[in-house]
Amino acid sequence: MRMYRVLVPLLVLSLAVALGLSGCAPTEEALPIIKIGLNVELTGDIPKVGESCKRAAEMWLEDIEAAGGLEVGGKKYEVELVIEDNESKPESAAAAATKLITQDEVLAIVGPNASKVAIPAGEVCNNLECPMISPWSTNPRTTKDRPWVFRACFLDDFQGPVVARFVTEEFGFTKAAVLYDVASDYPKGLAEFFKQAWEEIHGPGSVVAFESFVTKDRDFSAQLTKIIASGAEFLFLPQYYDEVPLILKQAQELGFDKPVVGSDSWGSAELVKLAGPLCHGCFFSTHYAAAGAKGATKEFIDRYKEKYGEVPDDVAALTWDSVRIVEAAIKAVGEITGDLATDRKAVRDAMAAIKDFQGITGRMTFTEEGDPIKAAVIVRINEAGEFEFYKFVSPE
Amino acid sequence: MTTATQKQPPASDRHRNSTIRAVLSPWREVPFLGWLLGALAAVMLEHSVGSSLALTLGLRRIPVLFGFELMLKAPQHIPGMLVYLVLVYMLPAALVAVATRGLTNALAARLLQSPALSLAVHLVLLYGCMHFWCALSDYRYLVAQLALIAVMLTLSLNVINGYMGEFSCSHPGFMALGAYAASVLTVLLFVEDDVFGPPLLPPTLGPFLFPLALVAGGLVASLGALAVAIPSFRARGDYLGVITLAFTFVVKSLFENLEIVGGPRGFMNQPNWAGLPTVFVWAVVCVAVINNFVRSTFGKALNAVRDGETAAEAMTINTRRTKTVAFLSAAFWAGVAGGLFAHVVGYINPATFGAQKLAEVLAMVYFGGLNSVIGSIAGGLGLTLFSEMLRPLEVWKWVIIPMLLVLVMTRRPTGLIAFREFDALKLLGPRGRWEGGVQDGTAGG
Structure with a gap:
């Protein structure tokens, strides 16, 4: 019975470590952590898109952390951003979405951006009933017949x-x-x-x-x-x-x-x-014009520029609006029960009910399909080579 | 157990460290059936106590892919994770495997009298393991589906690149043909769609006729493979490689310009019929058919063509026929894998079947091992799982995986498990001191 000479100490040791660890494991917080998933194209053929998206989302998280958490119904909740790379591949986007929903237990997902990854990820989110908002996907099919999927940009x-x-x-x-x-x-x-x-x-x-x-x-x-x-x-x-x-x-x-x-x-x-x-x-x-921007848009551009050393592109601006739509929806829910299915449903309903959300890329209200009704910006490239705001063109 | 060591062949004397051998020896006697039983016990244990154990260990939930991604994201959980892996997977599996080895060996020997039954029992157990493992998480389920599809693709490409020794780059093209053909069929026949209109057949029939759609996808891919097989009569090596590469781009371009299937915007609405059982059955059939194919006279003819086409011709091998059959059957399985892929993801676009997919499949073939069924299984499963596990590393993943490939290529230029024949019945037989009895048994029967 020689093998037991090795196995028994191994078993005892592992149990001891287990008990020791459980002793020093952090005690459960009274309030659940609000997790927001980010399903982005960090590698693959459009890494710049993923990077801008990630940067804008991280900047938002800083704001929340500086405020000591996200206040919902009078209580401050800790917020965590779970970032998954979808490699700009449809199957990876589906896998990343599945992982975020079932494994990381996020409350809502922001991204993917490109339509080729947003369509399969939207399918997963809709089937598993988790709200998702794509900042940049313009293909109508991303949100079509999918009550759980939204987008922050206008369509083609x-x-x-x-x-x-x-x-x-x-x-x-x-x-x-x-x-x-x-x-x-x-x-x-x-x-x-x-x-x-x-x-x-x-x-x-x-x-x-x-x-x-x-x-x-x-x-x-x-x-x-x-x-x-x-x-x-x-x-x-x-x-x-x-x-x-x-x-x-x-x-x-x-x-x-x-x-x-x-x-x-x-x-x-x-x-x-x-x-x-x-x-x-x-x-x-x-979606928005960087040069000649005013108010919140200008504030966002200046902060982004200072932090990352470049003018935010439209993906960054749309991501900023997307995470803030999620934030607004969570706040509108008014209560986090800790039961994911209930909370996700509540967030989805709140998101669908958002009226006149004041984003940096324009004022938005969602249609039944989850697409925003918002104005487009006409930009003129001026003689200095800057993108200058020219006029708003509102939907009829 | 000491008696077991004494019965070991004298070869063990050559090894200095006899203690390790003595400890390992009981496990050497565990048949494949025993390991499957052990694995099943482990996953069932995880199913029942996994989440409470994970919580006790300070982990928030069950480590999804053996805890790899959690270790990368939160290194403070590494000890807890290792304990979990030992307690849930290793110890139960090892103990059950060893404890039941008398029983499983006897059973394996008995089962082997009817190879079909033996295979069936093993496959059911194998599926049972996967079922319980995947039941805990939708993410595992999806990864398992994609991994099995990757195995089918790798194996079918190995027929051309490994067994026939041509460098073929047309697999994404075959896959695209199969994926689009199967998708169009299922959407046209069973789904209400914007482009194709109402379903032509009652959707309840769909799941039953789905295999036919997959076969049709495979046949379309085979038809497309003629475009590569015929030039292969005259072109070899790099030149054929260029032709096959061109084929991939032609197919991609074809679907980009076919407005009816969405063009570059892609094609969706595939019904969700390719669940894990379906994918598993198709993968098993694919492995069985290709394994029999490469071990048949035809398979040996493939090797002959690879090693010397003129000599093969002189040995009365019909090289043209051999090449055609190899290309067409490889394309068929790639097409079936493509059809499954389309129905697992529920969306396909032409850009998916481009150079990146090609690089992935080639890497799996060369990583796993040329000219080897078991190598292809290892390559497909290994790289898919590995690439999922390393996902949290983002860009670094694309440094580590290529480095791993380079490492494998320098150590084993033909891949991890290359040039090995896969004899399923030998694998399924009993081990150690039980082995001899079986040989007698089979000789008698």
Whole structure:
């Protein structure tokens, strides 16, 4: 029975350690900790998005900690941020969401940002009944038929008409041209929504050129020549900041001198660095404008800049609003019972009932689908290369 | 137990440290059945007392993936976690395995008289372990599903990259074909969808016809594999590698431009039918079929083609047929795995089946071991679990996993468990002093 000579001491030792540990384990707090999950893209193809999201959320947590916790119904609760990396992969986003809900027992989840990860994560949150708010996902399917899923940004089917209305009112143009990437979900969707809205205002055929290319194309001269020949009065370019400079440059070389209007994907400091004076004077629609911001928005921008050394992008601003919506919902509940299912349901209901939430990216009220009704911002790139607030365009 | 040591072959004399051997020797006599029983006992113990024990140890809840992520996030819990692992997993499993070894050996020997029954009993026990382990957490459940799918993918890629010795990069493409085909079928037939309209068949039939949809997905992937198999008649090595890579991008691009399945926005609404039992059954069937395939004459023909195509031809092997069969069957299983994947996650988009997926599957194949079924199982399970466990490390995860791969490649250039034949019946037989009796038994029967 030699093996027992080893096993018995091992057993005794482990029991002793166990008892010792349980003795010195921290005593349970009287109040439960409120946990907020963060399901973000820290690795994978868009790590910058995850980083901005994480930074904004951590800044929010600092505020809560400085206030000594989150006050709900007269009691101060400790708040914990549980951050999970979803690697920008759908299956990992689903796994991260499952883990946050079942393992970390979070009360609500903020993120993911990109639609390709927000859709599967939303499915998990909806099935497991945990409120989730995506700061940045614009695909309608993220929240569609999912009562537990919300978002903080407007959708492409809102942004398209916004641009169409803005151009009509501002310039009085009637003939539009569109150039977009057919293989990328965001530009394609937006281009189609814009076309639809423009033709509703100006009648069929008023989009005189609707030209496409494929991701990573670098020569746009064929499409641009067609656009110039079509007699369009301006070009709508719902492309990412890395492609816009190339297109602007080639358009200029081909002699296109009409205005170019963009979408929220333009909103990166990189755009101005790459395009230089070419983009000065252009307009684009977005969630918020950093230059010329006032009030709470300015306060947020200044703090973020001081803490991380860069101007917050729209993901950071939208994350800030998302965590504050969660905060507002928890406060509105008025009571944390400690029973997760009850609390989650209460938070979801409170979130759905939020009216006129004053966020830094605009005033929001949720529709039945969990999408916010909010105004878009039109930004003008000024001669100093700054994104300058131009005007609000409210939903009808 | 000392009697057991005395019966050990004289080889043990060569080892200086006979105490360790003596301690280990009872465990050497535990058959696979015994280990399964031990594992089942451990997970059932966790099921009943796991959470109260975790609370006693100062852990907030049951450590989900063997406590790895909690150790990384909260190092102060490491002792408690180790105690938990020893008390819940190691001790019960080891003690049950040893205590029942007389019984399990006898049972294993008896069962082996009917190999099918033996296999069935082992599989039921194995599933039982997984069932109880996963019942405690939805997260474990999802990880287990993804890990089993990874095993199927790894194994099917190993047929081409390991057994046939070609470097194929087309697996994400096969997977995409299977995933989209199976998803379109289930959504079209059984789900109310914006694009495809009302279901064509009553949704209650769905779960029963789901296997057919998966098979259809696999067949579509096989059909696509012809595009790679035919060029492989003439191209080899790097050139075939480039063709297979191109195939992956063609498929990705195809789905990006197919508006009916959502284009780049992806395709969703897949019904949730790929539960753990379904995935488990498919993974078992996949392992069984591929294992039989590679151990058959055909499998040996694959090796012959790898080691010398001209020589194989001279030995009357029809190399074209061999290659076609290898590509088509590998693609079939990749397609089935893709279909399961789509129904587990409930959403697919073309970008999922790109270069990153390729890198993952290749890493699993080369990590686990070329030309080895057991290696593929280890690679698929190992890397999936490992990558889940290391998730809290964020970016550092992508430093540690590649370093691990480099380490494995320098120590074992063909992977952890390479070039090993997987003989299920040998694995399931009794051990130690019981082994001889069985051989007699089988000789008699």
